[in-house]
Amino acid sequence: MKILVCITNVPDTTARIAFTDGNTRLDKTGVQYIIGPYDDYALARGVELKEQTGGTLTVLNVGTGEGEQQIRKALAIGADDAIRIDAEPVDSFFVAEQIAHIARQNQYDLILMGRESIDFNSGIVHGLVGELLDIPSYSPVMKLDIEGGTARFTREIDGGKEFLQASLPLVLGCQEPIAEWKIPNMRGIMTARTKPLQVLPPVATDEMSVLERYELPPAKGACKMIPADQAETLIRLLKTEAKVL
Amino acid sequence: MSVLVFLEIEKGSIKKTSQEAIAYAAAVASKIGGTVTALALGEVNTGELAKAGQFGASEVLHVADSRLNQENSLAYATALVQAVKKSAAEVVVLAKSGIGDAVAARSAARLKAGIVSGATELPDLEGGFKVKRSIYTGKAFATVALKTPVKIIAVRKNAIEVQEGAGTATVTPFEVSFEDKDFRASVTGVEKSGSDISLTDADIIVSGGRGMKGPEHWQPLLDLAAALGAATGCSKPVSDLDWRPHHEHIGQTGIKVSPNLYIACGISGAIQHLAGVNGSKCIVVINKDPEAPFFKAADYGIVGDVFEILPKLTKAVKGE
Ligand SMILES: Cc1cc2nc3c(=O)[nH]c(=O)nc-3n(C[C@H](O)[C@H](O)[C@H](O)COP(=O)(O)OP(=O)(O)OC[C@H]3O[C@@H](n4cnc5c(N)ncnc54)[C@H](O)[C@@H]3O)c2cc1C
Ligand SMILES: Nc1ncnc2c1ncn2[C@@H]1O[C@H](COP(=O)(O)O)[C@@H](O)[C@H]1O
Numbered sequence: 001m002k003i004l005v006c007i008t009n010v011p012d013t014t015a016r017i018a019f020t021d022g023n024t025r026l027d028k029t030g031v032q033y034i035i036g037p038y039d040d041y042a043l044a045r046g047v048e049l050k051e052q053t054g055g056t057l058t059v060l061n062v063g064t065g066e067g068e069q070q071i072r073k074a075l076a077i078g079a080d081d082a083i084r085i086d087a088e089p090v091d092s093f094f095v096a097e098q099i100a101h102i103a104r105q106n107q108y109d110l111i112l113m114g115r116e117s118i119d120f121n122s123g124i125v126h127g128l129v130g131e132l133l134d135i136p137s138y139s140p141v142m143k144l145d146i147e148g149g150t151a152r153f154t155r156e157i158d159g160g161k162e163f164l165q166a167s168l169p170l171v172l173g174c175q176e177p178i179a180e181w182k183i184p185n186m187r188g189i190m191t192a193r194t195k196p197l198q199v200l201p202p203v204a205t206d207e208m209s210v211l212e213r214y215e216l217p218p219a220k221g222a223c224k225m226i227p228a229d230q231a232e233t234l235i236r237l238l239k240t241e242a243k244v245l
Numbered sequence: 246m247s248v249l250v251f252l253e254i255e256k257g258s259i260k261k262t263s264q265e266a267i268a269y270a271a272a273v274a275s276k277i278g279g280t281v282t283a284l285a286l287g288e289v290n291t292g293e294l295a296k297a298g299q300f301g302a303s304e305v306l307h308v309a310d311s312r313l314n315q316e317n318s319l320a321y322a323t324a325l326v327q328a329v330k331k332s333a334a335e336v337v338v339l340a341k342s343g344i345g346d347a348v349a350a351r352s353a354a355r356l357k358a359g360i361v362s363g364a365t366e367l368p369d370l371e372g373g374f375k376v377k378r379s380i381y382t383g384k385a386f387a388t389v390a391l392k393t394p395v396k397i398i399a400v401r402k403n404a405i406e407v408q409e410g411a412g413t414a415t416v417t418p419f420e421v422s423f424e425d426k427d428f429r430a431s432v433t434g435v436e437k438s439g440s441d442i443s444l445t446d447a448d449i450i451v452s453g454g455r456g457m458k459g460p461e462h463w464q465p466l467l468d469l470a471a472a473l474g475a476a477t478g479c480s481k482p483v484s485d486l487d488w489r490p491h492h493e494h495i496g497q498t499g500i501k502v503s504p505n506l507y508i509a510c511g512i513s514g515a516i517q518h519l520a521g522v523n524g525s526k527c528i529v530v531i532n533k534d535p536e537a538p539f540f541k542a543a544d545y546g547i548v549g550d551v552f553e554i555l556p557k558l559t560k561a562v563k564g565e
Contacts, residue, residue, distance in 0.1 A: 011381070013382075013497050013516065013517045013520070014516050014517070017381045017384040017385050019385070037497065037498050038498070091389075092350075092360065092362075093353075093359070093360070096354070118381070118382050118497065119380060119381055120380055121362075121363055121379065121380060121381075121382055121501070122346070122360075122362040122363065123343070123346040123347075123350075123362060124346050124347075124349060124350035124353070124360060124362055124399075125350075126347075126350070127318065127346065127347045127348075127349070127350025127351045127353075127354070128350045128351075128353065128354050130350075130351065131322070131350065131351045131354035131355060132354055134426075136319060136429050136430055137318070137347065137350075137351070138318075138347075138430070139343065139346075139347060140343060142491065152433075155343075156343070156491070156492055157316060157343065157344075157435070157437075158255070158342070158343075158443045158444075158445055158446070158492075159437050159438050159443045159444070159492055160435065160436050160437035160438055160492060161435070161436045161492070162315075162316070162432055162434070162435050162436075163432065163433045163434040163435070163436075164430050164431065164432055164433065165430065165431050165433050166429055166430035166431070167429070175498070176491075176498060177491065206357070207392050208357075208358075208359040208360070208391070208392060208393055209359045209360075209361070209389050209390060209391050209392060209393075210389070210390045210392065211387055211388075211389055212375060212387075212388045212389065212390050213387070213388050214380075214385055214386065214387050214388075215385065215386045215387075215388070216384075216385055216386075217383075217384075217385070217386065217523070220541070220542060220544075221544070223530070223540050223541070223543040223544060223545065223546045224544065224545050224546070225540075225545075225546050225547070225548065226545060226546070226547050227547075228547055228548060228549030228550075228553065228554060231547055231549070231553075231554045231557040231558055231561075232557050232558065232560065232561035234529065234545055234547065234558060234561070235558060235561040235562055236561075237545065238506065238527070238529070238545070242506075242526075242527045242544060242545070244449075244505040244506040244526060244527045245449075245473070245506065245562075
C-alpha cells in the first residue's frame with residue numbers, strides 16, 4: 001500500500017501570535033515550529049498502517065525551506081521519503097492543487113491529512129484534494145483500519161460517531177484518538193538524515209483569493225470577580241449586564 | 246443575483262447554526278441586492294423548512310431523497326452545485342462544521358469558487374469582496390479578498406446577530422441527478438449520545454476540567470447545564486481519561502466553540518484549551534486557584550470550590 005501524509009509546519013500551540021510589516025506577515029521572532037498536531041496523528045497512524053501492510057509512506061509539505069526540520073522529524077518517525085513543494089502556501093486551493101498534482105503522478109492508495117491546520121483552521125484541503133482527484137474524502141476520522149482494498153473508519157459527527165466503509169483510494173482528515181503521537185528515537189533520527197527529500201517547484205494555479213491583512217483580537221477587559229459566598233449574583237449579572245441569559 | 250445557503254437539519258428542524266447562516270446570507274443579499282435561496286437535503290417536514298423564511302430566505306429548494314438523511318459530502322456537493330446553477334447564486338453560505346467544510350470544499354473545487362472558512366463578520370464590499378475570518382485557532386483574524394465569480398463562505402457561530410421575523414419561505418421540490426459515485430462509502434452504523442443539545446449548536450456551554458475530580462462528580466455540572474438549557478463540554482485530559490465522551494472535548498485538538506456563554510468549571514485555562522473557546526461572547530470561570538490562567542481570559546470569575554458554587558448557580562437559575 002502506498003500512503004501519502006500531508007503535513008503542515010506551524011507555530012507551536014503555545015506560540016504568541018503577532019504580526020509585522022503593517023500586519024501583512026507573521027512575526028516569527030521567538031516562534032517555535034511543529035508538525036501540525038492533527039497532521040501528527042495522521043502521520044502516526046500512517047506509520048502503523050505502513051508497518052502492518054508492508055507498504056511505503058511519503059510525507060509531503062507545501063512550504064518554504066523553514067519546514068524541513070519538521071519533514072526530517074516525520075522521516076525520523078517512520079516515513080520512507082519526503083517531498084517538499086517549494087512555495088509559500090498562499091491559500092487552500094493552491095495547497096490542494098500541489099498535493100493533487102503529486103498524487104496524480106504517484107497514485108497513492110491512502111492520503112492522510114490532519115483534520116485541520118492550526119494556522120488556518122480551514123478543514124478544507126482534504127475535501128479540495130478529494131474532489132480534484134475525484135475520490136472520496138472524509139473528516140474528522142478518529143479510527144481507521146485497512147483490510148485489502150477496503151477502509152473501515154469512524155468519523156466524529158455532532159454529538160457522536162459514524163462508522164463507515166469505503167474502497168481505496170481515499171483522502172482522510174485525522175484526529176485523535178486515531179493513534180498516539182510518535183516521538184522519534186535515536187535510530188530514526190540517524191536514518192532520517194539519509195532518506196530522500198525531493199524539493200519540487202509548484203505547479204501554476206489560478207488566483208482564487210488574496211490575504212490582505214492580519215489583525216489581533218481586541219484586548220480582553222478585566223475579569224469581574226464575584227465573591228464565592230455571593231455566587232448567585234453571577235446569574236443576575238449574566239442577565240442584566242452581559243445579557244447572555 | 247442570489248445567495249444560496251446550505252441548511253443542516255437536526256432532529257427534523259433547521260439547526261441554530263444554519264439559522265445564523267440564513268441570517269448571514271440575507272445580510273449579504275441585501276448588500277449585493279438579491280434574494281436568499283436555501284437548500285435542504287433529505288426527508289424533512291415542509292412546514293419546518295418554510296421557517297427558513299423567519300431568518301430571511303425567500304425560497305427553499307428541497308431534495309427529499311431518503312439517501313440524503315445521512316451526512317454525505319459527495320452527494321451534498323452534487324446537490325449544492327446544481328442548486329447554485331439553478332438559483333444563479335454568486336455567493337454560497339454554510340455554517341462552519343465538519344460537514345459544512347466538506348461540502349464547501351468539494352463544491353468549491355467543482356465550481357472553481359474561492360472559499361473562506363471561519364468567517365466572523367459580514368463581507369466588506371468596498372473595493373472587492375473581503376471576508377474576515379478566524380485564524381491561528383482564534384488567536385488572530387485575517388481579511389481575505391475572494392477573486393472568483395462564485396464565492397463560498399463557511400460562517401463561524403455567532404458571526405452575526407439573528408433577528409427572527411415573521412416570513413415564510415416557499416418550499417420547492419428540487420430534482421438533483423446524482424451519480425453512483427456520490428454514494429461510494431457506506432455508513433455501517435451511527436452512535437449518538439442521548440444529550441439533547443449539540444455542542445456546536447449551543448448558545449450556552451457548561452464545561453468541566455480535571456478540577457471536577459472524576460466522572461462520578463459530574464452531576465452538579467449536568468444540573469446547571471440542564472437548568473440553563475446548555476450543552477456540556479470538557480477539557481482534553483477529561484476526555485483522555487474517559488471521564489466524558491471524546492466529542493465533548495474542546496480546544497486546540499478538539500472542537501472549537503463560540504457560544505454566547507461559556508462556563509468553565511475546574512479548568513485551568515491552558516492555552517490549548519483557550520484556543521477552542523476564545524470566540525465565546527462571555528466567559529465565566531470557576532476555579533479554586535485565584536492564579537488560574539483562565540481568569541485572564543474571563544469576563545466573570547468566581548474563586549471557589551466548584552462543588553459549592555455549582556449548586557448555588559443552579560438554584561439561582563431556577564429562581565429558588
Ligand atoms: C499539542 C497539545 C494540544 C492540546 N489540546 C488541548 C485541547 O484541545 N483541549 C484541552 O483542554 N487541552 C489541550 N491540551 C492540554 C492542555 O495543555 C492542558 O493540559 C489541559 O487543558 C488541562 O486540563 P484541565 O484544565 O482540565 O486540568 P488541569 O490543568 O489539571 O486544571 C484543573 C484545574 O481545576 C482547578 N480545581 C481543582 N479542584 C477544584 C475545585 N474543587 N474547584 C474548583 N477548581 C478546582 C485547579 O485549580 C486547576 O486550575 C493540549 C496540549 C498539547 C500539548
Ligand atoms: N502547506 C501544506 N502542506 C501540506 N499539507 C497541508 C498544507 N496545508 C494543509 N495541509 C493538509 O491539509 C489539512 C487540512 O488543512 P486546512 O484545510 O488548512 O485546515 C492539514 O491538516 C494538512 O494535513
